[in-house]
Amino acid sequence: MRVALELVKEGRAEACVSAGNTGALMGLAKLLLKPLEGIERPALVTVLPHQHKGKTVVLDLGANVDCDSTMLVQFAVMGAVLAEEVVGDQKSPGGVAQYRGRRNQRPRQYS
Structure with missing residues (x-):
């Protein structure tokens, strides 16, 4: 999840799709991506x-x-x-x- 979100942050991906823990994804998104x-x-x-x-x-x-x-x-x-x-x-x-x-x-x- 972290790698996928970092790719979005860098502009190398347009979205992140995950089958992982939703809470972890939301926490990482808040930490890594500027809202x-x-x-x-x-x-x-x-x-x-x-x-x-x-x-x-x-x-x-x-x-x-x-x-x-x-x-x-x-x-x-x-x-x-x-x-x-x-x-x-x-x-x-x-x-x-x-x-x-x-x-x-x-x-x-x-x-």
Whole structure:
């Protein structure tokens, strides 16, 4: 994982894919790769095909268990940059999943 991330840092690779420990990958990424200014931690991301228009960027795929509103805004910034720079989409709105965090932190639903 470290070698792959160092290759990304040096510009000799465009991405890092790992089947290793996610926590170790995220820690190494934070240590080795310079984040955008104002971004505290990395997030897992994927780009999925969209049935109506090109591609959809999905960020924070479970690597961060406890996220406050500041982190969610930072993830939105990273997603917007990725959408513009990698996917070529300059107008996509961001969104937040309805239920975030641990079960005991989620809002209760009453019927």
